[in-house]
Amino acid sequence: MADVDVFSALANPVRRKLLEALKDGPRAAGELAGDFALSRSAVSEHLAVLRSARLVREEPRGRHRYYHLEATPLAEVGEWLHPFEHYWRARMRSLRELLDEENS
Amino acid sequence: MADVDVFSALANPVRRKLLEALKDGPRAAGELAGDFALSRSAVSEHLAVLRSARLVREEPRGRHRYYHLEATPLAEVGEWLHPFEHYWRARMRSLRELLDEENS
DNA sequence: ACCATGCGTCGGAGAACTCCGACATGTCAA
DNA sequence: TTGACATGTCGGAGTTCTCCGACGCATGGT
Numbered sequence: 001m002a003d004v005d006v007f008s009a010l011a012n013p014v015r016r017k018l019l020e021a022l023k024d025g026p027r028a029a030g031e032l033a034g035d036f037a038l039s040r041s042a043v044s045e046h047l048a049v050l051r052s053a054r055l056v057r058e059e060p061r062g063r064h065r066y067y068h069l070e071a072t073p074l075a076e077v078g079e080w081l082h083p084f085e086h087y088w089r090a091r092m093r094s095l096r097e098l099l100d101e102e103n104s
Numbered sequence: 105m106a107d108v109d110v111f112s113a114l115a116n117p118v119r120r121k122l123l124e125a126l127k128d129g130p131r132a133a134g135e136l137a138g139d140f141a142l143s144r145s146a147v148s149e150h151l152a153v154l155r156s157a158r159l160v161r162e163e164p165r166g167r168h169r170y171y172h173l174e175a176t177p178l179a180e181v182g183e184w185l186h187p188f189e190h191y192w193r194a195r196m197r198s199l200r201e202l203l204d205e206e207n208s
Numbered sequence: 209a210c211c212a213t214g215c216g217t218c219g220g221a222g223a224a225c226t227c228c229g230a231c232a233t234g235t236c237a238a
Numbered sequence: 239t240t241g242a243c244a245t246g247t248c249g250g251a252g253t254t255c256t257c258c259g260a261c262g263c264a265t266g267g268t
Contacts, residue, residue: 007115007120008115023191069191077185078185084178087127087173087175088176091175091176
């Protein structure tokens with residue numbers, strides 16, 4: 001599969017959930033598939049996308065295949081996001097001030 | 105247009121560039137379109153996606169339409185990302201340590 | 209050696225995305 | 239009022255996404 005960029009990989013909610021599920025440690029592919037109302041092959045394809053975005057690593061072990069989270073590429077998203085953080089924080093601050101006024 | 109979630113809105117590089125271009129202040133639609141090797145209508149459709157994700161606001165002014173950045177929905181991305189930050193920072197730390205060893 | 213299990217991949221269907229040129233609408237300027 | 243300009247929207251073409259069932263290939267157990 002051609003390389004997938006991180007942003008596209010995160011665009012799908014199933015893939016985001018997969019990454020969340022891997023935060024607590026590696027899990028086998030079939031076990032992960034059990035969490036979704038999807039066919040096993042669909043989940044396998046989502047894992048392939050995450051693999052090609054280097055967001056997970058696979059470790060074959062016996063007849064299972066354990067997937068590990070590889071969070072490093074997420075740093076790119078964090079870096080893209082960072083210059084915007086100031087804007088939404090300012091927004092929230094003024095919203096909070098507005099609410100404080102009303103409640104006083 | 106049906107509501108678009110923030111992650112999907114960010115999946116497209118043109119839309120990310122549009123948001124970046126709006127950081128320094130509002131710009132007119134046609135002016136924004138000039139930055140891309142794309143037809144005007146394509147850019148207009150990307151702006152519509154950003155609108156339906158509430159990432160931009162339009163202000164009609166004369167025969168121009170100024171687009172403003174509305175960064176608030178990006179906070180959702182930041183919040184999703186935050187629990188992962190620890191992982192990639194740990195990764196980078198150990199990478200740095202490895203390089204320090206080699207250079208000493 | 210055999211068979212069940214775990215999993216990736218393939219072929220195909222349907223939906224969604226991306227782009228374009230053409231058209232419609234509203235605004236300013238003469 | 240007329241014409242030029244700024245912009246959104248529509249119809250359609252080509253591409254990509256998402257999903258499924260079927261199949262193939264290892265591995266591990268009997």
